[in-house]
Amino acid sequence: MSAKSxxxxxxxxxxxxxINDPTFAASSSLQRLYDxxxxxxxxSLGLAALxxxxxxxxxxxxxxxxxxxxxxxxxxxxxxxxxxASEQEVSAAVLNWYDRGIVGMREPTxxxxxxxxxxxxxxxxxxxxxxxxxxxxxxxVGPEAA
Numbered sequence: 143m144s145a146k147s148x149x150x151x152x153x154x155x156x157x158x159x160x161i162n163d164p165t166f167a168a169s170s171s172l173q174r175l176y177d178x179x180x181x182x183x184x185x186s187l188g189l190a191a192l193x194x195x196x197x198x199x200x201x202x203x204x205x206x207x208x209x210x211x212x213x214x215x216x217x218x219x220x221x222x223x224x225x226x227a228s229e230q231e232v233s234a235a236v237l238n239w240y241d242r243g244i245v246g247m248r249e250p251t252x253x254x255x256x257x258x259x260x261x262x263x264x265x266x267x268x269x270x271x272x273x274x275x276x277x278x279x280x281x282x283v284g285p286e287a288a
Contacts, residue, residue: 146190149183154198156180161205175205185209196240204229210236 157180160166166174175181184191184206192213195206207229211218219225221235 146187147194150187150191150194153180153183172205172208176208181209185212188213192240196237199233199236204233207232207236
């Protein structure tokens with residue numbers, strides 16, 4: 143395991159603990175989650191965080207959409223074609239973007255983008271029911287939002 147991979151895994155585990163903490167989840171918003179040290183640590187990994195973030199998004203961890211959007215310097219509205227897209231719509235667009243090989247990190251693959259109801263029940267985010275426990279609204283992201 144590389145150092146960056148270790149940072150991602152530790153940070154992701156801390157995020158899951160926060161999300162599963164009833165006190166945090168009850169009084170939280172996506173922005174509050176984004177402002178946590180573990181989330182900032184994932185974003186700071188840059189391109190190295192894209193593959194594990196995408197893998198987790200496939201498992202239903204929609205809260206990682208923003209990390210992928212920021213790292214990839216993507217605009218959710220342009221990617222989805224909607225000014226206000228749901229987290230599930232953003233996830234589908236992010237996965238489509240990644241699967242088409244736009245990042246140049248791997249060969250394009252056949253469409254692997256799952257629909258929300260197809261998300262594995264054995265995934266780390268399965269307890270979330272394939273949905274983010276936090277409100278779903280994606281704000282403009284990109285270098286200017288950093």
